Amino acid sequence: MSKRVLTTESGAPVADNQNSATAGVGGPLLLQDQHLLEKLARFNRERIPERVVHARGSGAYGYFEVTDDVTGYTKANFLGEVGKRTETFIRFSTVADSLGGADAVRDPRGFALKFYTEEGNYDLVGNNTPVFFIKDPIKFPDFIHSQKRDPFTGKQEPDNVWDFWAHAPEATHQITWLMGDRGIPASYRHMNGYGSHTYQWTNEAGEAFFVKYHFKTNQGIRSLSADQAAELVGKDANSHQTDLLQAIERGVNPSWTLYVQVMPAAEAADYRFNPFDLTKVWPHADYPLQRVGRLVLDRNPENVFAEVEQAAFSPNNFVPGIGPSPDKMLQGRLFAYADAHRYRLGVNHTLLPVNAPKATVAQNYGRDGLMATRNGSRYDKNYEPNSYQGPAQTDAALSAPLAIHGWTGTHEAPQHTKDDDFFQAGELYRLMSEDEKGRLIANIAGGLSQVSREDVIEKNIAHFAAADTDYGKRVAEAVRALRED
Ligand code: HEM
Numbered sequence: 448m449s450k451r452v453l454t455t456e457s458g459a460p461v462a463d464n465q466n467s468a469t470a471g472v473g474g475p476l477l478l479q480d481q482h483l484l485e486k487l488a489r490f491n492r493e494r495i496p497e498r499v500v501h502a503r504g505s506g507a508y509g510y511f512e513v514t515d516d517v518t519g520y521t522k523a524n525f526l527g528e529v530g531k532r533t534e535t536f537i538r539f540s541t542v543a544d545s546l547g548g549a550d551a552v553r554d555p556r557g558f559a560l561k562f563y564t565e566e567g568n569y570d571l572v573g574n575n576t577p578v579f580f581i582k583d584p585i586k587f588p589d590f591i592h593s594q595k596r597d598p599f600t601g602k603q604e605p606d607n608v609w610d611f612w613a614h615a616p617e618a619t620h621q622i623t624w625l626m627g628d629r630g631i632p633a634s635y636r637h638m639n640g641y642g643s644h645t646y647q648w649t650n651e652a653g654e655a656f657f658v659k660y661h662f663k664t665n666q667g668i669r670s671l672s673a674d675q676a677a678e679l680v681g682k683d684a685n686s687h688q689t690d691l692l693q694a695i696e697r698g699v700n701p702s703w704t705l706y707v708q709v710m711p712a713a714e715a716a717d718y719r720f721n722p723f724d725l726t727k728v729w730p731h732a733d734y735p736l737q738r739v740g741r742l743v744l745d746r747n748p749e750n751v752f753a754e755v756e757q758a759a760f761s762p763n764n765f766v767p768g769i770g771p772s773p774d775k776m777l778q779g780r781l782f783a784y785a786d787a788h789r790y791r792l793g794v795n796h797t798l799l800p801v802n803a804p805k806a807t808v809a810q811n812y813g814r815d816g817l818m819a820t821r822n823g824s825r826y827d828k829n830y831e832p833n834s835y836q837g838p839a840q841t842d843a844a845l846s847a848p849l850a851i852h853g854w855t856g857t858h859e860a861p862q863h864t865k866d867d868d869f870f871q872a873g874e875l876y877r878l879m880s881e882d883e884k885g886r887l888i889a890n891i892a893g894g895l896s897q898v899s900r901e902d903v904i905e906k907n908i909a910h911f912a913a914a915d916t917d918y919g920k921r922v923a924e925a926v927r928a929l930r931e932d
Contacts, residue, residue, distance in 0.1 A: 455482055456489075495756070496791045497546045500591055501557045504540030505635060505688045506755035507695055509744035511535050511562060511705070517739050520656045520709055521648035523768035525564040526739065534563045534805055537744060538758050539635040539687065542574075543594045543603065549680040550687035551671055553630045553890070558640030558662065559760040560742070563805035570764040571660060572784065575638040576625070578871075579725045580618040582860055584779020590615070605897040613906035616868040617726045619914050623872045626890040628883055629668065631676045634690040636701040637669035644762075645722050645772040647712070647846050655712035655847035657722055657772055659729060661736060662703040673890060692747055700745045706736035712847070719865035723774040727871055754801045759788040770846025775860065793817050810838040872914035884921070892925035 453461045461482050468480040476483065510532045517526050525533040540557035541548060556575040561568055581590055593611035597604040612618050624630070632638035642660030649655050671679065679686050694701060708729050710722060720727045748754035761784035762777060771777055788796045794816035796802055797809065814822055814829045823829060828837045879887065891911070898904050904926060912919020 455485055498540075498791065499787065500542055501540035501559075502546045503544055503548045503550070504538045504557060504755065505691045506536060506538040506748050506751075506758060507691060507744040508746040508748065509535050509537065509700070509742060511740055511742050513740040514704075515738045515740065517648075517707070517737070518650065520650055520658070520707075521768040522651045523564070523569070523648070523766055524566050525562055525569070525766070526768070535742060536561045536563070536754075536758065536801060537742075538755060538760065539691070541687075543591075545596075549684040551631060551633075551676040551679045553625065553673070553676070555625065556632055556635065556638055559758075560640070561758070561760060561764075561802075562766075564766050565806040566766040567807055567809075568764050568802075568804050569766045569769060570760040570762060571642055572760045572762045572780070573640055573642045573644075573660065573662075575629075575632060575640055576621060577641045577643055577659070577661070577728050578621050578624065579643060579776065580612075580621045581615060581776070582617055582724050582726050583775050584783070586615070587776075587779065587783075605894050606899055606903070609895055609898045609907055610900075610903050612910075613903045616910050616913070619869055619872040619910045620726050620875065622891070623875050623887065623911075623914065626894075627875075627879065627887045629670050630890065631671040631673070632687075633669035633671050635687050636666045636690060636694060637664060639663050639668065640703060644725055644774045644777040645710075646777075647770045647772050647849070648709070649768055649770065649845075649847040653847055657710040657712060657715055659708045659734075661706045661708070662742060663706065665702045665704060665741075672886070673893070691744075695744060695747050700743050702741050702743045704741050705739040707739055708734035709737060710734055717863075719863055720871075721861055721863045721866050723772050723777075724860055724866065725774055725776045726868070727866070748801075753799075757792055757796070757799050757801060759784075759792055759796045759799075759802045761785045761788065765845055767843070767845045771849075773849055773851075795819055812837070869910065869914040872911075873918070876915045876918045884918075888918075888921045888925050891922050892929055895922070896926045896929035 453464055455461060459481075464482070467483045468477040469475065470477060478484070511525070513526055513529050513531045516529055525531065538557065538559045540559070541550060541552060541554045542557065543554050544552065557572075558575055559570070559572045561570050581587065590611055593607040594603065596602055597607055612622060629638070640660075640662035642658075645657045645659055647655055648658050683689055691701070708731070710718070710729070715722045718729075718733075720729065722729065761781075763771070763781040763785065765771070771781060792799070795818045798818070798820055803809065812829055812831050826836075828835050831837055832839070876884065876887070895904055895907055898907075908919055908923045908926070910919075911922045
């Protein structure tokens with residue numbers, strides 16, 4: 448079989464892909480060698496900015512299938528019928544390290560899911576943890592700076608990591624989670640996913656509910672100890688990518704069962720925890736899990752750069768029946784992501800195949816910008832309203848309105864009766880077996896003992912002690928023992 452012809456980017460045949468054109472044998476290169484110039488220039492431009500967080504990740508296509516009727520809570524069309532399937536794309540990720548970082552590290556994992564629904568793409572951009580370190584987006588850049596590489600040493604510094612946490616008592620719950628047994632998942636397949644934030648669902652009658660999403664892995668939870676992870680990183684730094692890719696190639700399609708906790712909107716004001724505080728969970732005894740459907744991953748992307756690196760998820764991509772809650776962190780994220788995409792991928796990133804709607808067509812009056820490939824024809828007006836056949840608004844709100852009251856200002860999050868920074872961290876600690884507690888303490892002490900300042904260590908220990916006296920005492924003892932070594 449004859450091979451296809453190698454061409455330049457403009458399609459002209461290439462005569463020689465091994466030798467540059469020179470002035471005479473052994474002479475200097477010729478500027479007229481278009482193929483050489485194009486190859487070198489394109490190579491220089493291969494990289495785009497990596498994601499400022501969650502830079503390292505893996506993606507897969509699949510589908511979501513509804514197994515239970517939730518039409519009493521949401522009018523979302525893709526959840527409207529038992530048995531209905533919607534195509535999905537997911538990107539899993541680690542958070543703190545750069546693109547070349549290792550997979551098997553102690554870090555939350557991203558769980559970013561795109562549903563290509565008939566009413567537009569719905570993005571649920573969550574993590575493998577039900578809570579988060581902070582509850583106000585204004586702290587996010589400082590938080591991330593403290594966890595990523597230090598500008599002077601060029602590496603992650605326990606001094607910075609723990610100094611930030613010393614000033615963020617609300618992080619105690621998430622730190623307890625992260626330093627515990629689930630802190631290093633064995634693979635992306637063996638962990639749960641959570642929407643983490645509270646979202647709002649609205650049904651056909653206009654009734655509003657607050658919901659939390661839980662994707663439970665059907666592969667079972669599997670995690671690594673610190674030692675197992677260190678060994679694995681040495682053997683295969685890309686262990687999560689290897690695992691996901693190979694499982695799907697083998698036809699072992701990973702799946703998750705989606706459950707939601709549902710709170711009628713009227714109950715939010717008097718709930719014992721602030722339901723919009725991302726550092727808190729809703730105990731299942733208060734709001735039990737209700738099954739919705741299953742997510743199955745069955746297809747690997749053909750090209751990592753095109754489909755995974757260029758994937759863009761935004762928490763403000765909602766569909767009718769689903770909307771934001773007043774959670775301040777979520778509200779901050781509604782801005783941050785699409786802004787990041789415009790910087791990282793450009794204003795027309797929604798035209799890329801992985802980001803474009805698949806089950807419907809985007810129709811609007813946004814035009815031009817770099818790389819505009821779908822920009823309208825002679826029949827399409829680029830303004831609205833118009834007297835022609837251009838798309839028009841529906842006058843139907845996507846979700847129910849949120850009630851507001853009070854004054855503008857830089858307010859701290861409202862406190863409900865059981866709200867403090869430590870109660871739920873203590874509950875999580877007390878739930879652990881004696882062995883788990885031992886490993887948790889060892890993990891915390893391993894990091895905290897490397898901090899150079901005693902006052903930073905003390906402040907962190909005070910947070911653990913406020914969660915549970917025994918917890919604080921044991922961390923203090925373990926840190927002291929390591930520092931005396
Ligand atoms: C105010 C707080 C936060 C801000 C400002 C923020 C901002 C960002 C930004 C700018 C990116 C990179 C987006 C890109 O370049 O494509 C990102 C990625 C991501 N964030 Fe956040 N983030 C916040 C909190 C969270 C929380 C609470 C979660 C989970 C519950 C989360 C989950 C993710 C995930 C999964 C990704 C990777 C998405 C992907 O795979 O492309 N983030 N975040």
